Amino acid sequence: MSSRSRPPAAALALVLCLAGAARAQQVAPEELVLDNGMKFLLLPRKDQPGSITAGWVAKVGSVDERPGITGIAHFFEHMMFKGTRTIGTRDPAQDAKLSAEQHRLRGELRRLHLGQQYRRWRLGEITDPWDPKHDTDDMKALRAELAKVVEAQRAIIVKDEFDQIYTKLGGTRMNAFTSHDLTFYFITVPGNKLELWAWMESDRLHDSVFREFYSERDVVHEERRMRTESTPTGVFSEQFDAMFWASSPYAWPVIGWPTDLNSYTFEQAQGFFRTYYRPNNLVGVIVGDFDLAQARTLVPRYFGRLERGEDPPTVVTLEVEQRAPIRMEAEVEAAPEVEVRYHSVPFDHPDEFALEILAELLNGRTGRLYRALVEGKELATQAGVRQDSRKYGGAFSFSAECKGDVDPAAVERAWFEEVIRLVEEPVAARELEKVKNRVLADSFRRLEDNYFLMLQLGYYEALGGWRYINEAPGKLAAVTAEDIQRVARTYLKETNRATALFRRKAGAAQSPADAALEKLPANLRPMAKQAMGQLAQMTDPAQVQAELAQLEAQRAQVPPDYHPLIDFVLERMRERLAALQEGK
Amino acid sequence: MNVFRRPRRSAGALLLGASSAGLLLGASLLGPGRAAAQDRPADALPKRPEELAFAPLAFELPDPGKLRHVLPSGVPCYVSPNRSLPLVKISFTFRGGRYLDAPGAEGVAGAMGSMLRRGGTKSHAPSDFDDALDFLAANVGAGTSEYRTEASLDVLTRNLEQALPLFIEMLRAPRFDAERLRLYKQEVLEALKQRNDDAGSILGREWSALMYGPTHFKGRQPTKASVEALDEAALRAFHARVVHPGNLVIGVTGDVDPKEITARLEAALAGWAKGERVPDPPAEAAQPAPGVYRVEKDIPQGKVYIGHRGVQRDHPDAIALRVLSEILGSGGFTSRITKRVRSDEGLAYDAHAVVIPGLYFPGEFRAAYQSKSRTVALAAKLVLEEVAKVRAEPVTAQELETAKGSIIEGFPQTFGSPAATVGLLVEDELTGRSFDYYRTYRDKVRALTAADLLRVAKEQLHPEKMAILVVGKWEEIAPGDLEGRASMKDLFEGKVTVLPLRDPLTLEPLQ
Structure with missing residues (x-):
């Protein structure tokens, strides 16, 4: 599955001779593979009595996407909570009819966006081909028709029924996440409710209908605004990723590019589901207080109904070798930061x-970083490094937040000094021992909690194999001072480096809204920002409409000094309303 | 990190709505322990989750008698061994916390707790102490909260012998290093400066002062002066008063033999003088005068608390109040205040109410929401209407079943891990709560009727005695909504007490 390269013979020998010395804990889940190819890892543990934590992973992430459908893997993380023919509707037949009608109308709209609106954009007539304020009359008519269908469907939807069923029967910590390489869905249920989990999860894998497809697309767009566009460094981090990864599909954000979020079709989603959400591409994990014999019965009974698919395609494009240093210098409204990243x-x-x-x-x-950069030179308030190991590539990065208004370039220089030290001086024996002691202790600590253990089993299995949990401590224990010097020399070198410096400055604007915000008098800006935050939380067009009407009425009553603020917020409300109405 | 969690609503919304007919049907047809049927056609599966039947949840309360030991020195020690991993976790919990700070000396307790860990020990300079613990891969923490001073050690079994003396030295002979104290004070002053940046922090601070009075420790906060005055002598005095075996209860979980670990702990405590036990916080019950209070803050929405003082933890009606609270405002989307203010009227993103039982003195009933300035009054009116309604009419059978079910189903999570169980027992030892509380808890919840809740609502909730605290822009809040459904004049006959915004560093009124 994963692109594992053969370890060099010398390193392998070291691992072998030290493997016996490693005292790390072994985790031994039972592997159960169904006829349809779905693999389960079953691990009964009695330490946390009365509850079971369970989840399943789809071995698909943003790395499996292509331009045009970026973000679709993450979009599934949302769609999978939207019900099935059984869950989430009062009238499945009518529900299906209304969904089909929406797909038809949305298909029309999409053709107009990609056709006439993209042409108008090319000709410079409009700035954003997806912005509803540029809608032509035929588009407006389509939207009006859509709104009626959505309204009709809303009448027969049982809102959040999936959540409700779990909650009323004692399910807690229900959640899901999407990464570049995988998508994970999990929950904790009372010890007597394993069958509930099997019913609910196999039902949504068997029978998802992707209800509220378009409004959920808007919710994801909102999530993008919140996570990326409204954070001081969000858009820059995204650009930095896109610069760092040249050929690899890791170049695009997990949440997807805005154009793509506006445009996926129901057919594309179905195709993606049929390709990647097949049992032979899924792994189930159950950890906690359950009866193994019962699980062996329940799991095939429920998940056995899923139909095996063809093996999904694997990723082909690997990252090309970097040949020259990359640099980005950005001005942000936040404390200065620096990131230095290496392939x-x-x-x-x-x-x-x-x-x-x-x-x-x-x-x-x-x-070393805390002692040198935070305590010693007092350049940073925090500093750290991280090895990010993915299925088809990896990155090692240093990042720090500058103290006060220290220039991030000074922190960058301090980092280079640490790199030189790593390359030139072998690590002292006691320092290395300290680190290994900590690694060993953490290898036990990470097994204490059932929930966290379930997540690790699924995560590692999706990346290449759950046995990594057992094998990694021995491999870490085998690392020598020479190994550290060697990897520092090999990877932490100039031609393999990308640097992002973030300096504090209320300079270049990030978006039209932010540009307008800059023009407001300073005393009004905090209120404007707060209003934008509130607005971002509103998902009901009727509510926005009502707020808009109220604010318009209030405009006459407030002192003229405040009119720029009111006008700014009114404009944002109109944009928001249009965006919401487009989604409905 | 490129991980995106799906936005989650508030955790509440627990229902036990499965109809009993469905459960019975499920039991007769499709009980769990049936024979394996891997090739069974899919249509033989239950059609809906309500058709599933579940075996009763096997849950046994722990036996505290088996976990409790008393060291020869008289220190109680709860041990819950779990030998599956080579890790030991030890917690030392001392009576005594922030409530002991004298007026004008706020911040001493917190500083002592933090500096215990950061300031080194008699025989180790701070950075040597950090190095020694890190070399042993031992995680050590310390801190002081409202009522307690706590320290914890989390270490590999094989390093316990070396790490325990370091942990004990930290507690018995802390250094409170001057340079580290200087840095700590800098940090705290930075944090104080930001106390007015967020309306929520103003609301919390002024609410505590209002509810408990300006002399109660909950109504007092550190100031620039009290932080600058912090010195080694103050920390030592607090340390001497609190950190000794006379205030101590120990908890141990993990890879230990109870006999062995209690002997080792007794040896570690040898010669440590057992000081006088600190007094509990005074059990007073000041009530604020009912009415509307406001703090001016130029923000586009009002942030609001509504409530009054309530009951103590062991009040006979505390369990009924817990259930009532679930129905009225802490049960997420199914509870009345949330449904009315948020779902029906769309006036607030978050609107809830909760009964907070007090540990040493009466706690609070408190409703909370934030709403755009114009609808602050309307939301307040709706909240008060819901309180009145729950006092006037019995709750519905469905509401009662849902609330009771969610509390009963969630109960085993209270003892979800050995660490959770030991933590609970340590705290109950300190407050003298009997374990019978847990033995009878679910039965007491089950036995409650709608009539019980009505009686308790009438006796414990008093709309006319409530204080309403609003932080926001009064000019916009006072007139109320544009349709004229409510204005602030409708509340308490329009009488309003102005609370001045206070300087974030000195807490003196700003004018």
Whole structure:
């Protein structure tokens, strides 16, 4: 599955001879593979009595996307909570009819966006082909028709029924996440409710209908605004990723590019589901207080109904070698920051372990970075490094937040001094031992909590194999001072480096809204921002409409000094209303 | 990190709505322990989750008698061994916390707790102490909260022997290093400066002062002066008063033999003088005068608390109040205040109410929401209407079943891990709560009727005695909504007490 390269013979020998010395805990889940190819990891544990934590992973992430449908893997994380023919509707037949009608109308609209609106954009007539304020009359008519269908469907939807069923029967900590490589859905249920989990999860894998497809697309767009566009460094981090990864599909954000969020079709979603949400691409994990014999019965009974698919395509495009340093200097409304990032190695590559130990050496209260940059030179308030091992590539990064208004370039220079030290001086024996002691202790600590253990089993299995949990501690223990010098020399070099410097400045605007915000008198800006925050939380067009009407009425009553603020907020409300109405 | 969680609503919304008919049907047809049927056609599966039947949840309360030990020195020690991983976790919990700070000396307790961990020990300079613990891969923490001073050690079994003396030295002979104290004070002053940046923090601070009075410790906060005055002598005095075996209860979980660990702990405590037990916080019950209070803050929405003082934890009606609270405002989307203010009227993103039982003195009933300035009054009116309604009519059978079900189903989570159980027992030892509380808890919840809740609502909730605290722009809040459904004049005959905004550093009124 994963692109594992063969470890060099010398490193392998080291691992072998030290494997016996490693005292790390072994986790031993039972593997159960159904006829349809779905694999389950079953691990009964009695430490946390009365509850079961369970989840399943789809081995698909943003790395499996292509331009045009970026973000669709994450979009599934939302759609999978939207019900099935059984859950979430009072009238499945009527529901299906109304959904089909929406797909038809949306298809028309999409053709107009990609056709006439993109042409108008090319000709410079409009700035954003997706912005509803540029709608032509035929588009407006389509939207009006859509609104009626949505309204009719809303009448027969049972809102959030999936959540409700779990909650009323004692389910807690229900959630899901999407990464570049995988998508994970999980929950904790009372010890007598394993069958509930099997029913609910196999039902949504068997029978999802992607209800509220378009309004949920808007919710995701909102999530993008909140996570990326409204945060001081969000858009810059995204650009930095896009600069860093040249050929790899890791170049685009997990949440997707805005144009793509506006445009996926129901057919594309179905195709994606049929390709990647097949049992032979899924892994189930159950940890906690359950009866193994019962699980062996229930799991095939429920998940056995899923139909095996063809093996999904694997990722082909790997990252090309970087040939020259990359640099981005940005001005942000936040404390100055710096990130220095290097291409490194994928999950389970032999050098991953030396890079992890190197990172441990630098991190923590007694680590080199805290002592040198935070305490010693007083350049940073926090500093750390991280090896990010993915399925088809990896990155090693240093990041720090500057103290006061220290220039991030000074922090960058201090980092280079640490790199030189890593390359030139072998790590002292006691320092290395300290780090290894910590790694060993943490290898036990990470097994204490059932919920966290369930997440790790699924995560590692999706990346390449759950046995990584058992094998990594031995490989980490085998890392030598020479290994650390070697990986520092190999990966932390100039031609392999990308640097992002964030300086504090209320300079260039990030978006039209922010540009307008800059023009407001300083005393009004905090209120404007707060209003934008509130507005972002509103999802009901009727509510926005009502607020808009109220604010318009209030405009006459407030002192003229405040009119720029009111006008600013009114404009944002109109944009928001249009965006919401487009989604309905 | 490129991980995106799906936005979640507030956790509440617990229902136990499965109809009993459905459950019975499920039991007769499709009970769990049936024979394996891997090739069974899919249509043989239950059609809906309500058709599933579940075996009763096997849950046994822990036996506190088996976990409790008393060291020869008289220190109670709860041990819950779990030998599956080579890790040991030890917690030392001392009576005594922020409530002991004298007026004008706020911040001493907090500083002592933090500096215990950061300031080194008699024989180790701070950075040597950090190095020694890190080399042993031991996680050590310390801190002081409202009522307690706590320290914890989390270490590999094989390093316990070396780490425990360091942990004990930290508690018995802290250094309170001057340079580290200087840095700590800098940090705290930075945090104080930001106290007025957020309306929510103003609301919380002024609410506590209003509810408990300006002399109660909950109504007092550190100031620039009290932080600048912090010195080694003050920390030592607090340390001597609190950190000794006379105030101590120990909790241990993980890879230990109870006999062995209690002997080791007794040896570690040898020669440590057992000082006088600190007094509990005084059990007074000041009530603010009912009415509307406001703090001016130029923000587009009002942030509001509505409530009054309530009951103590062991009040006979405390459990009924817990259930009532679930129905009225703490049960998420199914509770009345949330439904009315948020779902029906769209006046607030978050609107809830909760009964907070007090540990040493009467607690609070408190409703909370934030709403755009114009609808602050309307939302307040709706909240008060809901309180009045729950006092006037019995709750519905469905509401009662839902609330009771969610509390009963969630109860086993209270003892969800050995650490959770030991933590609970340690706290109950300190407050003298009997374990019978847990033995009878679910039965008491089950036995409650709508009539019980009506009686308790009438006796414990008093709309006419409530204080309403509003932080926001009064000019816009006072007139109320544009349709004229409510204005602030409708509340308490329009009488309003102005609370001045206070300087974030000195807490003196700003004018």
